[in-house]
Amino acid sequence: MALLARCCLTLAAVLAAAACTGSAPGRAAAGPPPPASSGTVADRGGAGARSWAPALTGHRPCPGQPDVTCADLAVPLDRSGHEPGALSLRVAVLGRADAPRGTLLFLTGGPGQPGVPYVPRIRARLPEVLAEYRLVMVDQRGTGSSALDCPALQKEVGSSDTVVPSEPAVTACAEALGGTRNFYTTADTVADLEDLRRALDVPSWTVDGVSYGTFTAGQYALTHPGRVRALVLDSVVPLDGSSVLYEDALGDSARILRAACREQRCGFDPAEDLARVVRRDGNAVGVFTLLVTASIIDPKLNDPRYGILAALHASAKGDRARFDALVAGFSGPGRATPAEFSSGLHAAALCADGAWPWGDASAPLEGRERALEGAVRRIRPADVWPFPRETAGAQGMPRTCLPWPASRPSRRPPGRSLAGPVLLLAGDRDLSTPVQWARELAAATPGAELVVVEGAGHSVQSRSDVGARAAQEFLLRRPR
Known part of the structure; x- marks a missing residue:
């Protein structure tokens, strides 16, 4: 999935260290396809196909x-x-x-x-x-x-899979790409x-x-x-x-939190703390985004710059400030440029390739939300605990592709x-x-x-x- 380059504390610098135009964005260059020759026929036939x-x-x-x-x-x-x-x-x-x-x-x-x-x-x-x-x-x-280049979508989600974009940003991107989104x-x-x-x-x-x-x-x-x-x-x-509903990742969070806690001898159950926090605060998608990003830059959850386990435990006890700041920082506006990570391409490819509850990318918009709700209801709560099962349908992957116009599936x-x-x-x-x-x-x-x-x-x-x-x-x- 995407490398989630969110901005939190020194996160931008950490990711930069870890990671190390041609035609107008969103449009193909004018003119015909590459010159014809006696080479192999292109992989798809049909009217107008060239060798x-x-x-x-x-x-x-x-x-x-x-x-x-x-x-x-x-x-x-x-x-x-x-x-x-x-x-x-x-x-x-x-x-x-x-x-x-x-x-x-x-x-x-x-x-x-x-x-x-x-x-x-x-x-x-x-x-x-x-x-x-x-x-x-x-x-x-x-x-x-x-x-x-889809400016509104880029600003809202950057390089994240799970941050939820606004519907206007998604539809503006699809409209800007027009029919080229099929390719x-x-x-x-x-x-x-x-x-x-x-x-x-x-x-x-x-x-x-x-x-x-x-x-x-x-x-x-x-x-x-x-x-x-x-x-x-x-x-x-x-x-x-x-992979579009992320059930396996949601359910694996408890094991990973507890493993980190054992290593740090933290003396509490961070999975129980997470379950308490997300149900109290209604911030399950933001917390999930935080943990997914941490699995990239701080997989053992032991970096003192973030202090994720301690902040989570404090929040569960009523002191929310530190953990709320972490969640907000990791879910804040994206800073990746299109050349560094194209959220427009991310949406176009994701929506074409995913196995969605409503069918493939050609499915009409009407009925998609109902199909997603049905798929979420069929998730066993124990399989995604400590998150509520609604998190699967509320995170950024399905919320990006729900309003994406019917397109050619991959x-x-x-x-x-x-x-x-x-x-x-x-x-x-x-x-x-x-x-x-x-x-x-x-x-x-x-x-x-x-x-x-x-x-x-x-x-x-x-x-x-x-x-x-x-x-x-x-x-x-x-x-x-």
């Missing part, structure tokens, strides 16, 4: 990274050819085409996060791997250099990645994805199984889009299970992509390796030495 050969152009050193080459990949907005226009995706390449173990495509999260700015972070975390592989990272369509699904990105592989002229590659990048990587592997040599999926998002790949070598990585304190999601995918993937890192939160390759080492060992076992 063309993808290519990387405009090779130059990436800003601040003289040994990394940046280039541009032109892709059609609409592969059926009905909607004119093209997008230019920025691509970064580190290493030689004849690297001993081939090419590693590394996919970042969101949806909404660019790829190119994270090259320094990945090369610092996986140095042994990058001595053997050529690294490729890309600003997926609608992000980074081609970011969708920012994960299936469109999967087709772009296949164009990128062809442009690089590699028969197959290894793919490593983090958070939403695991969803994209998984969809690519299911669509093009013969093109993937091995997969690393770090902080797993379910490949069927079933196409599902034909494959049902991943094949080939697969490594799944998870932190046992992650509430952004809870460990249960990785366990379920491991159970459904023959031969998959699952590494659960104790005490770690989200994005274990970037934030855990154990996670980075597990990824490196797996990737370096692959044959040359």
Whole structure:
């Protein structure tokens, strides 16, 4: 899911340290799709579809990274050819085409996060791997250099999955994008990645994805199984889009709070405190946002700058000031720019890809709220305690897509299970992509390796030495 870059105390600086335009935002460049040639036919047929050969152009050193080459990949907005226009995706390449173990495509999260700015972070975390592989990272369509810009939505939610946007901000974004909102699904990105592989002229590659990048990587592997040599999926998002109500994360909060309390010998039950606070104050979504964000930047809940457990306990005893300030700070206005994280792309892709209680993205607006309410009523309260079950339907993911106009749903790949070598990585304190999601995918993937890192939160390759080492060992076992 999204890296929740909220502003609380020194949180903005912490996230900045942890993390390391082409056409007008929200619109494809005027003119036809990329030039036709005798290349392979685009992945979707239909009237107006063209044959063309993808290519990387405009090779130059990436800003601040003289040994990394940046280039541009032109892709059609609409592969059926009905909607004119093209997008230019920025691509970064580190290493030689004849690297001993081939090419590693590394996919970042969101949806909404660019790829190119994270090259320094990945090369610092996986140095042994990058001595053997050529690294490729890309600003997926609608992000980074081609970011969708929805100012009101961007200001309200920034890079958060769970902060609740206003309905006017959501509808204004959809109206600004117009019909182009149909072309920012994960299936469109999967087709772009296949164009990128062809442009690089590699028969197959290894793919490593983090958070939403695991969803994209998984969809690519299911669509093009013969093109993937091995997969690393770090902080797993379910490949069927079933994560939208966050029931597993809500229910796992009690275990994570209690584990942190045992380690700190706090002497009280923070899960009981949370249950008391959210029912008294009606701030369950804000508290959930706080805990999800903490699972990224402070997964053991022991950073004295935040003091989350102590503030929660004080609030349960009646002294609300400190905890209320934390909740408000983590749920405050987003500060990420569209180029840093596009909330417009996040909404367009999320609403197209999610398995919603009302059906897919083409469902009419009428009846969606009723379907959501029914799904929430079917949740067993014990499964999401210490939160009330209403939190599942009140958090930002469903509240973003409830008013999103009927759109083209993302196409599902034909494959049902991943094949080939697969490594799944998870932190046992992650509430952004809870460990249960990785366990379920491991159970459904023959031969998959699952590494659960104790005490770690989200994005274990970037934030855990154990996670980075597990990824490196797996990737370096692959044959040359």
